Each structure stands twice: as C-alpha cells, then as structure tokens.
C-alpha cells in the first residue's frame with residue numbers, strides 16, 4: 448500500500464491488526480517497560496525494511512499469537528501518524544476477520560507467544576473506551592464506529608411531481624429500515640433541508656444521521672463535506688467553516704481530492720479535533736443518478752482507495768450485498784441510493 452502522506456524520517460511504521468470474530472475483538476496488553484506500557488493494544492509491530500504492511504501484519508500476528516491470518520479477510524481501515532513526543536509512529540491499520548474455526552481455537556488463549564496477556568472483548572465495550580489504549584488508537588475506534596452500509600437519501604427533486612414534495616420526501620424516508628445509516632442529502636436550500644432533516648429525525652430518532660455540513664440540523668452523528676468544499680478548504684482553510692466536534696465523512700472522485708482528504712484527516716489529528724472517519728469514493732459503476740459521470744471501474748477505484756488514509760466506502764451502481772466483493776478491492780463498505788432503501792412510490 449503506498450504511503451500517501453509524507454512521513455518524517457524518524458517515524459516508526461507499525462502494522463496494526465484489529466483482529467475480530469463477529470463483534471468480539473482481540474486485545475493484547477503492553478508490559479509496563481514498553482512504550483505506552485500498561486495499556487491494551489491491538490496486535491502488531493514494526494514494519495521491516497522491504498516489507499509491505501500486509502506482510503508485516505501477517506508476520507507480527509503469527510509471531511505474537513500463533514494465529515495464521517494469511518488467508519483471512521482483511522479490511523483496510525487507514526493510516527495515521529501520531530507524535531507521542533518521545534516517539535513518532537505511523538500506524539497502518541487493518542481489520543482482520545477470523546473464521547469460526549480460528550476463533551474457537553484461540554478464544555481461550557490467555558497468553559501470547561511473547562508472554563503478553565490476550566483478551567477478547569465486546570466491540571461495544573471497546574468503543575466505549577473501557578480498555579485504555581495508546582492515544583493514537585482513539586482514531587481507530589472512531590473508524591470502527593463508521594457504519595459499513597450507508598444509504599443515501601433521495602433528493603427532494605425525486606418527489607417533484609407529488610402534491611407536497613416535502614411531505615412525500617418525509618413519508619418515503621420514514622419507511623427506512625430500523626437504525627439505517629443515512630446520508631441525508633436533499634439538494635435543496637439550507638432552510639428547507641434543515642426543517643426536513645429535523646422533522647425526520649424527530650419521527651425516527653433511531654436513524655444514524657450523516658448530514659451535509661451546510662445544514663444546521665439539531666442532531667447528527669457525522670458531518671459530510673462534498674469534494675467541492677473539501678478542495679475549497681485545501682485552497683483556503685479559513686474560507687470553510689468545518690464542524691470541529693463531529694466526525695467527518697468526505698466525498699472524493701479523484702486523486703487530488705483524496706490527497707486533500709488525507710491532508711484534512713492529518714490536520715484534524717494534529718489539532719485534536721474529531722477525526723475524518725471515512726470517505727465516499729465514486730462512481731464505481733454507472734448510475735441512473737449521474738448518467739454523465741464516467742465510472743471508474745473496480746481496478747481504478749481500488750488504486751484510488753489504496754491512496755486514502757481513512758476507511759473508504761464504495762459508491763455508484765452498487766447493491767448492499769456487494770460489501771464482501773467491495774472489500775476485496777479495499778473498500779471498508781458500500782453506499783447507494785435506490786438499491787439501499789424501499790422502492791420509490793410517488
């Protein structure tokens with residue numbers, strides 16, 4: 448995987464394996480004498496010269512736990528640089544899924560091969576911060592919270608022929624499945640979008656809301672920035688007012704915007720602001736929504752995704768069932784409009 452953000456010469460590159468089976472995650476415990484000692488950690492270690500991050504990941508996991516992950520599904524989460532003051536690290540982070548046989552074999556292994564304590568923990572407790580980890584890991588936990596299937600709302604214009612388009616937009620999105628993660632993109636004026644989103648979330652508080660940064664909705668989990676805004680930020684950071692408290696999801700379509708996304712992600716880390724948790728990279732395939740945009744195809748999509756320092760969600764002509772296929776190309780998850788929600792009835 449090419450490292451896109453320039454690391455300082457003294458940076459230690461580390462392969463980090465977020466090993467899981469369903470909602471159980473494996474943690475080691477760092478001995479008191481180690482850097483960031485007396486904390487839990489994900490299994491991992493230094494990437495040797497001439498070693499790819501994936502190769503180092505497999506080697507470290509085997510050396511530290513005896514688990515062979517060469518053929519296990521690996522999902523790229525991201526890369527992040529962190530300056531501990533006494534040491535600067537660049538963590539290359541992958542989620543590694545063990546199958547039922549591997550889990551059964553290792554779930555009671557209380558000690559690693561280097562004598563370290565091993566513990567399987569529930570994702571909920573991990574995310575809630577019940578296991579103290581090195582400071583850099585806060586971003587990894589934020590990445591793990593990003594839903595891997597994202598529905599994109601229909602724009603208001605899709606209901607233009609209805610007697611009351613806004614009412615029709617609400618009635619449609621009220622029918623979304625429980626706890627759906629939705630990027631609420633109405634493509635209408637800010638005041639109308641704000642009212643619609645506030646009304647929907649009042650009716651459906653279970654929805655995990657991703658809201659455009661221009662919209663002043665009362666609640667949201669994540670703030671979304673489109674590519675135009677991202678590039679405007681890169682050209683003149685003070686010209687764009689970006690939410691400092693909520694995690695960010697960015698939209699990208701090319702190399703230049705991915706570089707801008709990496710720059711914003713690192714700037715947020717350096718300034719202790721809530722992180723960039725992912726990007727939507729599109730279009731993979733041709734779509735009815737954007738018939739003029741030329742699709743990237745999986746090969747080009749995959750090369751662009753590898754450039755990103757944060758989890759990448761594939762978008763464009765996909766179906767929710769394609770998450771596994773997308774993961775083979777380096778995707779963290781999939782997003783879409785028509786295949787991801789009830790059929791449109793106007």
Ligand SMILES: Nc1nc2c([nH]c(=O)n2[C@@H]2O[C@H](COP(=O)(O)OP(=O)(O)OP(=O)(O)O)[C@@H](O)[C@H]2O)c(=O)[nH]1
Nearest residue numbers: 461463481482483488489490491492493536581583584
């Ligand atoms: N393995 C692992 N290392 C992490 C995590 N988070 C994090 O910041 N690190 C940092 O990444 C570096 C890991 O390198 P390492 O495992 O090869 O080094 P070490 O300090 O444990 O031992 P060593 O230098 O004696 O080999 C450490 O500086 C550690 O603090 C994590 O979740 N897992």
